[in-house]
Amino acid sequence: MTTAPAPKPLAFDALLSRSWALFKGNWIVALPPFIAAAAAMVVLIVLVIVCVTAAIAHGNPEHWSGGFIATLVGAYLLFIVFVIVATLWASVAMYGMADAAWERGVATLGDGMAAFGARAGATFVASIGYFGLAILALILLLPTLGLSVLVLPFATMYALPAVVSGGRGGFEAIGESFHLVRDFFGPSAIVYLVLYAIAYGISLLMICAIIPLEFATIPLSSDTTFRMPSIPLLGFSGALYVVTVVALIAYNGFHTIALVGMYRDLIAQPSRRALPPAGGAMLQP
Numbered sequence: 001m002t003t004a005p006a007p008k009p010l011a012f013d014a015l016l017s018r019s020w021a022l023f024k025g026n027w028i029v030a031l032p033p034f035i036a037a038a039a040a041m042v043v044l045i046v047l048v049i050v051c052v053t054a055a056i057a058h059g060n061p062e063h064w065s066g067g068f069i070a071t072l073v074g075a076y077l078l079f080i081v082f083v084i085v086a087t088l089w090a091s092v093a094m095y096g097m098a099d100a101a102w103e104r105g106v107a108t109l110g111d112g113m114a115a116f117g118a119r120a121g122a123t124f125v126a127s128i129g130y131f132g133l134a135i136l137a138l139i140l141l142l143p144t145l146g147l148s149v150l151v152l153p154f155a156t157m158y159a160l161p162a163v164v165s166g167g168r169g170g171f172e173a174i175g176e177s178f179h180l181v182r183d184f185f186g187p188s189a190i191v192y193l194v195l196y197a198i199a200y201g202i203s204l205l206m207i208c209a210i211i212p213l214e215f216a217t218i219p220l221s222s223d224t225t226f227r228m229p230s231i232p233l234l235g236f237s238g239a240l241y242v243v244t245v246v247a248l249i250a251y252n253g254f255h256t257i258a259l260v261g262m263y264r265d266l267i268a269q270p271s272r273r274a275l276p277p278a279g280g281a282m283l284q285p
Helices: 012-025 027-058 066-104 109-139 147-155 159-164 170-183 185-217 231-267
Strands: none
Touching: 012 027, 012 066, 012 185, 012 231, 027 066, 027 109, 027 231, 066 109, 066 159, 066 231, 109 147, 109 159, 109 170, 147 170, 147 185, 159 170, 159 231, 170 185, 170 231, 185 231
């Protein structure tokens, strides 16, 4: 009797092509960070207007009461909390929508909201765990010659997919990410390096936007004052910078889909030594 060969991890070129196909049909996966940033900007503008109006009404800062100063500090802390929650929502929503795209071929904002409602707590716990590991990596920065800081993002690359797509707890997801990277080191390293190399290549456009401005402001000959760049150059550099930022945020949607696809494929491998399945499965071609 012959047994069918065990399935191998998805080839990288197949992962990229299928992820790109899903992203083209579900570009909405990249939308949550834009929504979170826009909401944070609106809240910031409202808080600034309210605080400035109140400050003018209270007159000279020397006459401000302790209660008013505490209110200003509270408004600032409230904004920080809002940014944290908005960032958490954007991350969970993206991974929830990416998982829905692999599951059904279609993703909606509703999938992101559902994922946030179900997995926000576990994601927050995973963030705390990652923060602790980051502190440890910084402590080991010199003894490991910087290797700890480089390894940490790689070792935890599957943590968010494990939380949202795999249904893991926060610390459990970090542990599963370590297991998957260990068991499938080669495929994981290729995915990690190529995806981040693409992001780095896009970010290089920022240099193309900044360097011309730097050269344009350098004083000439004996003149020691900085020069004002021309309006066309300012417009070109500003537009290129904004386009690069938008491109990086949009690319994050594709990156999320690819990472979720890789995670779903790896947890379906019978040879893995990670935790028992808790959700998610490899999308069959």
